[in-house]
Amino acid sequence: xxxxxxxxxxxxxxxFSKKPKYTRAKVAIRAVKDFLKKHMKSENINLxxxxxxxxxxxGIKNPPHHIKVEVIKNDDGYVTAELFGHKYIxxxxxxxxxxxxxxxxxxxxxPEKTIVKKVKEDETKDKSIDNSTELNKTIADKKVEAKAxxxxxxxxxxxxxxxxxxxxxxxxxxxxxxx
Numbered sequence: 664x665x666x667x668x669x670x671x672x673x674x675x676x677x678x679f680s681k682k683p684k685y686t687r688a689k690v691a692i693r694a695v696k697d698f699l700k701k702h703m704k705s706e707n708i709n710l711x712x713x714x715x716x717x718x719x720x721x722g723i724k725n726p727p728h729h730i731k732v733e734v735i736k737n738d739d740g741y742v743t744a745e746l747f748g749h750k751y752i753x754x755x756x757x758x759x760x761x762x763x764x765x766x767x768x769x770x771x772x773x774p775e776k777t778i779v780k781k782v783k784e785d786e787t788k789d790k791s792i793d794n795s796t797e798l799n800k801t802i803a804d805k806k807v808e809a810k811a812x813x814x815x816x817x818x819x820x821x822x823x824x825x826x827x828x829x830x831x832x833x834x835x836x837x838x839x840x841x842x
Contacts, residue, residue, distance in 0.1 A: 667736040676728040684724040691726040711745035
């Protein structure tokens with residue numbers, strides 16, 4: 664089989680004219696998908712980014728009354744629709760390489776053995792260590808060494824401050840009458 668390419672001018676006004684204004688663009692997207700399901704006889708329909716932008720251009724309340732679309736149906740039954748004159752570009756989301764749980768476990772348990780071997784090779788090159796006990800440290804020890812921060816000593820000089828001692832002055836009582 665070969666790919667099927669078609670161009671449609673999809674009327675949207677009849678779909679959203681009786682709907683509330685705050686749902687019209689959403690209804691227009693649904694109308695495009697329903698139209699393509701009916702005419703292309705497939706359930707797997709993907710709309711392109713340019714088509715989506717054209718429908719949402721004037722906001723949720725004012726979608727276009729009709730829209731011209733290029734549609735391609737693959738051998739597998741997948742239908743891709745894009746605005747007339749544009750090529751379909753898929754926006755696939757990349758799979759996460761490592762989950763949060765895996766990253767957390769790696770931080771707790773330490774790096775993998777291959778990384779430790781590389782660190783050991785770097786240590787032997789830099790420090791030229793021949794001591795076998797240094798090379799047999801555990802992964803946890805390596806991690807502790809890597810996370811250890813150098814201690815900073817702050818030296819402050821004590822300033823000599825002269826304190827003047829005040830001599831108490833004898834006070835006379837205020838209500839003393841001079842006779």
